[in-house]
Amino acid sequence: MRPWSFRGLLILLTVGLVLATVVALEVSTYAQLRRLSREEARARAAREAARVLERFDGRLPLQPPVSPTALQEEVALWSSDHTRHPLAARLVLAQEIEARFAEERAGLWREALAGAAGDSILPGSGDAQAVAPLRGADGEVLAVVEVTIASTEVLRPVRRFLARTARTAAIVVAVALLLSILLGRRLARPVAELARRAAAMGEGDLRSPLPLEGGLELRALAGSLDQMRRERAAAEGELAGKRDELAAVLGGIAEGVYAVDRDRRVLYLNPPAARMLGVDAVSAVGRFCGELLRPRAELGVLPCEERCPILEARFRGPTRVMERLGMPGSASGERTVVLRSSPPAAGIQVQVMRDESAVEAAHRARDLVVADLAHELQTPLAAQAAALELLRDRLGESDPELAVLAASAESGTMRLRRLIDNLLESIRIESGQVSLRKLPVELDEVLEEASEMTRPLLGQRRQELESTLPFPLPALVGDPQRLVQVFVNLLSNASKFAP
Template identity: 30%
Template sequence: MNLARQITLGFFLLAVGVTVGTGWLALRDAHDGGLVTFAAITAGIMLGAAAWQLFVVQRERREHVVARRFLEQLLHQAETGSGIAPNDSYPRIHHASPWKKPLERIFEYISTSQDRKLVLESAKASAEIRLQRASSQAEWMESVLANIGVPVLALNAYDEIVLANPDAESLLKIRAEGTERRSLPRVIGNERLTNLIYDVRRRAVATVRTDDLELEDNTGHRRWYRATVGKLPATDKGPDSGGALVVLRDVSVEHSMQKQHAEFVSSASHEMKAPLAGIKAYVELLADGDAESEAEREEFLGVINGQTDRLQRLIDNLLNIARIEAGVVKVSKQSRSINDILAEAAGVVQPTAEAKHIKLVSDLSPLYLGALVDRDMMSQAVINLLSNAVKYTPDGGRVTLRSRLADQELLIEVEDTGVGLSEEDCVKIFEKFYRVDKDKNMAAGTGLGLALAKHIIEDVHGGKLTVRSKLGVGSTFCISIPHVARAS
């Protein structure tokens, strides 16, 4: 009970006392006007105090209602979690009200916790965004690594594998073991690779080293990989820094090309040595006076001349093949009559065939067969096929040159009754320097004639050169090139 109410109540009780006292005196001495007046005044004061008291009680009741509503509202908001809206205001409460202080404190508490909640919520939202961004970035990085098409491996400073993309896992036979750290020598069976990694890791300065390794891929084929191992810089960002990054690149194609190149050089020099050996030997015989007659001198000189021609042919063929393969050959294609080219080529081979009593038959189409060809090259290819046929056909045999039109394609066939080829040889015969061993003594070739013919037909003219053959029966080489009708 506050002081104001106590004073009001004091005044009220005093006024009641004075009013009763003066009223009794006034009734006893009915004519004392002064007393009556005094009693009336005190009665007025008493009424005033009672009215005031009534007003105060009324006000307090109203404040109770307001406070109760306010508290109910707060309770409702707390229960529903809707919180106080920013524009919600503190209820109007009289400064003397006993509700004022506690309500003020509650309101203050709620509005600061409201602020705190807002701050927390926005922090939570931004953290969620960051987390999402980071995880999507990690996912993105993982998908980049998975699709990079190259085995990639990362190791930490303790030589544990912290990252291996699927290519690396399948190549190095690393099984995904979840987050468990996998130590290097236990996982990578290849000693050369582990040594390379250790070597890089031991170095104080950042180093990148490479080594070529032969590894078995997941289809069981052995392939060459170039391992590039780089030391990762040490940072203070945890134990995964300061390791090594391993990238493996498939270099099998380079390796096989290098090998092919070396084999080619070896075969080419071997083929060149044969005529060179003849030349050197016979020059020396002549110089030593080993020729006992003029005829023998002529024979020696003839051998030297023939071997020189062979060397010349070999070099020409080599250069032609190299030019075609490098794409630097000058090709001048024009619409030509194939039959004319074939007749000419047959004319070139005719003397050799006659010398071996081989019948060279030309079975050419009566139609005009036009094709877009480089005359010299096409002629060279046909001559190579014809002279091979003559070379590998025994005396008295037959070589047939055919031409015909079949479904927009020109077919040229060179058929012989020669020694024939095995199935395996039919495939290998077009390789450079491939010679069928058993027939080698039949002819001194360069081993390049068919390779050159295939290049001319397929690479220069967009056609196809194939062979079908039967051992001991004969072979048929077939050229097909696109047909071009004669320009009207």
């Protein structure tokens, strides 16, 4: 539904007030005129009845005893002279009154028979009626004069008034409508112009000033809106400057920065992030961040579905994770990045993304070199350890000094092998190639093997290992080789820091 304009409302209000005033005056005047017309009709009927009485001088020219025939002749003679439109005058004999007239007239007729004149308005027809008694020579009421004025004659002045009033009201309404149109156009023009400029200001036009036209109130309103326009223009100018500064800062850093809302939809993407992801910064706004980053699934589960760094930062504070993102256009098909997520502020959450692909490639190259070197060292160390063990066994009691030297060399070889094993294990852990076997484990065998491997080290430092195990030992499931390595590391550290 289209809203009313200011000019339309003004015209409608003016015409409505004029119509209401005219109608109220007409209703009030009509009621008073109707009442006066009825009173005038009653008075006129009474005057006509009085004229009849003057003709007869208040008495019939008959002496009692009056014969009905003589009375009827007198009535007929009188009626021929006094019945004319719109007046109706007649003479009714006293003996006919009770039998001929209805109950609503009985009161007025009874008063006339009692010798009193009267007048009234008939309820049904609205006619004005007046009655007057005519007496005989002896003063007895012989007949009653009735004068009736029709209702059409009674209300004729009212109808003339209504016709004149309708013409006057039409003229008044037409004049009021014309004046309201002219006045509304004059008053509505500055209001419409102010509304148009306010709408333009709401759409972003803050350069054009608002017109200061109209009355005092309208000028005050326009002045307030223009002041608000200037303040908003200044604030938007300052905001645009800060936005440009922020865009320059974010565009000059090497890391990619993007912001998301509560639904993890992108609100902002700086140029490095757009280049890193291979997307357009403008078209990326509004898209789900998982569609842009394309993270690789781990164990069949996408990071967006479980352990999302954005969601974790909302509840646990700042987070830092490393993810592999799918890059169809790159040579390797993926990119390794480090994501740092901050908690949300004002409904916006910022993520900083650093490309670690080159670093990751360097780490992989380093790990390959170290792994190859470790494998190359394992073979001679294994042969050296076997030779030292054989030498130590053959020397026995024959040459204690050489046996001590052989034990020392064997201990150094064992430490070197353990360092190489730990280095290979750390490389496997960093590359995600760690695999654990689940086998039944005899804990006493694991401890015995670890003790045998650390015995040369303990003997060199003149340390002894005592172990007390409960019986029976619980059944375990695990990786025996990893468990032996764990106990060897524990015993080596204990030997290192023991007296």
